[in-house]
Amino acid sequence: MIGDMAEHGVAISLFSGAGGLDHGAEDAGYEVRAAVEWDRDAAATMEKNFTHLHSSVITRSIVEVTTEEILASGGFRAGERPDLLIGGPPCTPFSKSGFWLEWKRKGLDPTASLLQEYTRVLREARPHKFVLENVYALTYNNTASRPAYERLLREIDDAGYIPIPKVLNAADYGVPQARPRLFILGVPKGTKILPAHPDPSHGGTWERRTTGPIDRPHVTAGEVLEGLVAEPEPGEVVAGKYGHLLPDVPPGENYLHYTAERGHPDPQFRWRSKYWSFLLKLSPTRPAPTIQAQPGPYIGPFHWENRRLRVNELKRLFTFRDDFTFVGSRSSVQAQVGNSVPPLLAAKVIGALHGKTSTSLSDATVAEH
Template identity: 80%
Template sequence: MANHGIAISLFAGAGGLDRGTEDAGYEVRAAVEWDRDAAATMEKNFDHLRSPVIQGDIMGVPTEQILAAAGLAEDERPDLLIGGPPCTPFSKSGFWLEWKREGLDPTASLLQAYTRVLREARPRRFVLENVYALTYNNKASRPAYERLMREIDEAGYHCTAKVLNAADYGVPQARPRLFVLGVPKSDLLPRHPEPSHGGRWERRTVGNSERPHKTAGEALEGLITEPEPSETVGGKYGHLLPGIPPGDNYLFYTERRGHPDPQFRWRSKYWSFLLKLSPDRPAPTIQAQPGPYIGPFHWDNRRLRVGELKRLFTFPDDFEFVGSRNSVQAQIGNCVPPLLAKRVILALHGEAEQPLL
């Protein structure tokens, strides 16, 4: 793998985007992440960091501090800037909150923290990742997206934006995310990677039909994990989980589906309520902070274990997460799958990788 140079990482989280960046040939030399556990995870797994992860509110972290942490002099520029500003105001799952639909979430300004570093650090390339709902035409998303594009232009860059589904790139999880790829206006605009896999997603066929999506069953095959204390699903609805077929959800227990003892009205719950993995399909999107009955659950009628989550996100088995079980769930659920990140970064250089079937 070619050495593409020095990368700096904003909103690093536990390092999913960073792991893919290093797998594609960069060295992540500096990272900014306010969460203590995620920062500790980064420090435990990344050998090229020149300084400890900068922990703090990025709104108050000067660009000069980030560059110095990477070992760059005042007249040096990084080769790559990466980052995924938190998606709170644009998350599809949060649009039931009126104040989010109205665009009043103050964390939207974190996009401006990214463009500020972009403008001041002058990287040779950049990748910005976010939820695909950022492109929605509503009061919260559209103004923020248009401002983001304007600030990228004013910083001296042009860019291309596209929603990529992780499953189309060999990840055993259907996870659509927005990727903005950019370079200075004097350089040739890069392309997003072409899908390497394909199959059914949301009632349509997507991706590359010559290679089927990697399934959850294939990803977890041969994995040995120890039981976790919190994996049992109890409470008011836990007893219903064993009756649900793999790949189905609470709608199994509705009158419309012909259940003899209906427990729910049709479409009365969020789609992932009592959702169970199918071993024959990619996992659905895994959330960072699922409620007690929000899946996907394992087809063995329990919560997914950490080792299984790592496999479904394409983290190496030996990648170590720091923190409580809830913290680890949040760290993994907020990550970009490293395999998808690697393919995006390679595309910046016109390179391609053909993942194994």
């Protein structure tokens, strides 16, 4: 059972995926009673692991689902408001890895409108609090992200809420993975004491700068994977055109090991000719790099034992419990895990709604990068 009692009330979940945010919400004292997730494997994962759902996960596109239906599925009576709304609309239009596509840079991805489905439910369900998660590239000052981000903040304001955005790196909160994400906390206008995002509990180097408290180092991949029993999986061997190169890549490095600039005697690649995660290998002495939902055949991070990561290892690197059960094929599980909010981070963010406070509205209206 995830969460033993609803200390803070009842939550509804949009774009639920496998339930990373939901797991965190229940650990923070909420019961998730209703969920919307179009992917049937992810919905089955939710139903397998969450005991407080009032009825089955709604497995249709949220575009087709009314707010009344969502509330009814959670057992709400007419006029009742949820205590918390959570959700992470799909991030594809704003993902940093997609900016090489011109049509995404120009903001032409139609799925960007899913942000508006979140604000629609926010406006109509009128929860007492909300948390919205998305990729931190949504805050970038470019033609794809900035208009969408400004529209999102404007719609939150129009719905009657104060948005409190901030970019957090999961590694700074005890997650063994460097995973920056935007979290927007929200409370109704008129709230006199605003919640603040949680302070970092861990610190270290990320993207050539120091983050978090340096007296408590980031949790490393080696720490959480030590002693873990993970049976070999079909397809974990990295083969094909470049698979034979992986064993010589040092832990924590990538294809740049095979460049003239790094002094390799037989260069295989030009400098910065591949995406940075190409042949990327975990280091046991650092948090994992961001783990993707749909990695290509040579996209890491790979294990330092020169293979793909196993499901039990992915769960540890995302802070899912060892007994959390994922439903679906191996590729489906990869997508579910890779799209998840680490539950430990989610619990700390949602718990902050009832913890430390900030009364500075000006600080609450600009996402920190």
